[in-house]
Amino acid sequence: MxxxxxxxxxxxxxxxxxxxxxxxxxxxxxxxxxxxxxxxxxxxxxxxxxxxxxxxxxxxxxxxxxxxxxxxxxxxxxxxxxxxxxxxxxxxxxxxxxxxxxxxxxxxxxxxxxxxxxxxxxxxxxxxxxxxxxxxxxxxxxxxxxxxxxxxxxxxxxxxxxxxxxxxxxxxxxxxxxxxxxxxxxxxxxxxxxxxxxxxxxxxxxxxxPTARDSSSKLALSSRNAYLTDNEREHAAPSLYAALQAGRQAWDAGESKESCVQRAYALISETAEKLNSVSGEKVDLKLDYIEMNAPESFDVLGATVTRQQWESEAVQGGNSGDGRAVIFSGAMWVGRTRLIDNIILGNPRNLGIME
Ligand SMILES: Nc1ncnc2c1ncn2[C@@H]1O[C@H](COP(=O)(O)OP(=O)(O)OP(=O)(O)O)[C@@H](O)[C@H]1O
Ligand SMILES: CC(C)(CO)[C@@H](O)C(=O)[O-]
Ligand code: BAL
Structure with a gap:
């Protein structure tokens, strides 16, 4: 019925x-x-x-x-x-x-x-x-x-x-x-x-x-968020988006892809350590991946690529020059919940994402 x-x-x-x-x-x-x-x-x-x-x-x-x-x-x-x-x-x-x-x-x-x-x-x-x-x-x-x-x-x-x-x-x-x-x-x-x-x-x-997010934690809304405990939702889950933002800052400052990814990793490791050093409910936080990929091929960007190099490289089909887009995405386990998130480095409109 x-x-x-x-x-x-x-x-x-x-x-x-x-x-x-x-x-x-x-x-x-x-x-x-x-x-x-x-x-x-x-x-x-x-x-x-x-x-x-x-x-x-x-x-x-x-x-x-x-x-x-x-x-x-x-x-x-x-x-x-x-x-x-x-x-x-x-x-x-x-x-x-x-x-x-x-x-x-x-x-x-x-x-x-x-x-x-x-x-x-x-x-x-x-x-x-x-x-x-x-x-x-x-x-x-x-x-x-x-x-x-x-x-x-x-x-x-x-x-x-x-x-x-x-x-x-x-x-x-x-x-x-x-x-x-x-x-x-x-x-x-x-x-x-x-x-x-x-x-x-x-x-x-x-x-x-565009991704709808929780207004304060910026956690991407997702049906699977229902699996999270209050503690996981509040203290662990938002670190994925925060990690992507830390990587974005480094990209904008001219650092290499490898360095941006490492900064993102570091933020998640720090969060995991902090959570495990406080007493109370244990939060099991495990990164699956964080990576930068080309939007046309999904190929992984080379370790040494910088924003300047990326933007100066010619590609076919509109996504080149100023604001040439990169997908910066990640997935992470918080307890039994697998969360994913991404941000676009460069101009999201180059990928046909609505404003
Ligand atoms: N936070 C969000 N903002 C914008 N679109 C979303 C968001 N969450 C899901 N969608 C979109 O809604 C559509 C249906 O997604 P789905 O029903 O799998 O929900 P979900 O929240 O992504 O679930 P799951 O937790 O399984 O990933 C997909 O196109 C998905 O990208
Ligand atoms: C597109 C979709 C409805 C196909 O089952 C699913 O993958 C989803 O909800 O994102
Ligand atoms: N929103 C993606 C659906 C899935 O993870 O199965």
Whole structure:
């Protein structure tokens, strides 16, 4: 039984498509936000971007087994559907639009539909989390899924690209919105839409929305933050963003990549030492990686590269010269919770990140 919702919920591709067909007759634009639920302000910020630019907004909630490795947290991933639906019911945005007579009119937009498919609906042939057992059709964005997050989660992007292709095929969005928090995911999906010649959405219509953060600690909002204890959330988790900021300062001051990464490492080590020297609840803080990567290839920057060298090097496709962007990202374990975060060194607009 589904919890009550003021927004229509579609649990099958067929029922969604029937609704979508009627919408298409009215030639209305459809904005789409894909989520795994346990919604928070980060998801809502994506929703608002969609409401601002589209006649209709569809959100999906689907915890995709294919992107979790067998040892990962699929079973315990937070599932909070009633609360998610409440949040979506109170999501609205007042926008000015041109009416049929060409006059400006103020209207209030709210989400139009929630796509809430079951696992068999998304994987009719079944799905194993073990890639060696999988059969059928999968989408692999070759060459872009093994760096950064892909080093620790080698099958993650295959699972993401596969499910997002299915979601795009089902939802047929005009525009779609992904979060900068998962920057590799967003850039890889944009590449996928280009490589697969998708029309719903086109690559230009895949938008990347800046990371929503806790207003005081600056911790990136994330569904998995629900795993954190109060102590971990307050004292340990914010050190990842602080470490990235320390590295940024060094980059801006002209230090080499290696030195920037070391400064970031140092900040996390100091935090870990401090936490372990005070009595009380033990906080187990372990860095997975902190690295700088080129946004076009995800290649790791050379150890001696400085900002000046990076900006003076020519690259194809707009991301060169002043403000040439670098992805500075990291992942860290706080107890049993794996957190990720990133900042863009240089101009985020060079990567098509919204303001
Ligand atoms: N803090 C955030 N700011 C902006 N976008 C976000 C934020 N957190 C998640 N998103 C985006 O919301 C979309 C759905 O993400 P998802 O449902 O996995 O949430 P999540 O908080 O990233 O969960 P997890 O803890 O599993 O990483 C993705 O495009 C993701 O990048
Ligand atoms: C894009 C996505 C919804 C695919 O399952 C997921 O990876 C996420 O929530 O970021
Ligand atoms: N937001 C990314 C989803 C995942 O970690 O599985």
């Amino acid at each position: 589904l919890p009550p919702s003021t927004i229509p919920i579609f649990t099958s591709v067929a029922s969604y498509r029937e609704w979508r067909r009627k919408v298409a007759e009215g030639k209305q634009s459809v904005g789409f936000v894909a989520t795994m639920g346990a919604l928070h302000e980060g998801h809502l910020s994506l929703g608002r971007r969609s409401l601002a630019a589209n006649d209709l907004t569809v959100l999906s909630i689907f915890v995709n087994p294919a992107q979790f490795a067998p040892h990962e947290d699929l079973a315990t991933y937070p599932r909070t559907l009633p609360h998610d639906l409440e949040l979506l019911s109170s999501l609205s945005l007042s926008v000015e639009i041109k009416n049929g007579a060409g006059q400006l009119e103020r209207v209030t937009r709210t989400p139009s539909a929630v796509f809430l498919p079951t696992v068999p609906e998304m994987y009719p042939a079944g799905i194993s989390q073990d890639v060696s057992e999988q059969k059928g059709t999968f989408v692999d964005v070759k060459g872009y899924g093994h760096q950064m997050e892909g080093r620790t989660r080698p099958t993650f992007f295959r699972g993401v690209a596969t499910v997002v292709t299915k979601l795009f095929n089902a939802v047929e969005p005009t525009r779609t919105y992904f979060g900068q928090k998962d920057i590799q995911q967003a850039l890889l999906l944009r590449r996928m839409t280009r490589d697969l010649l998708l029309s719903h959405p086109t690559p230009e219509n895949l938008f990347i929305v």
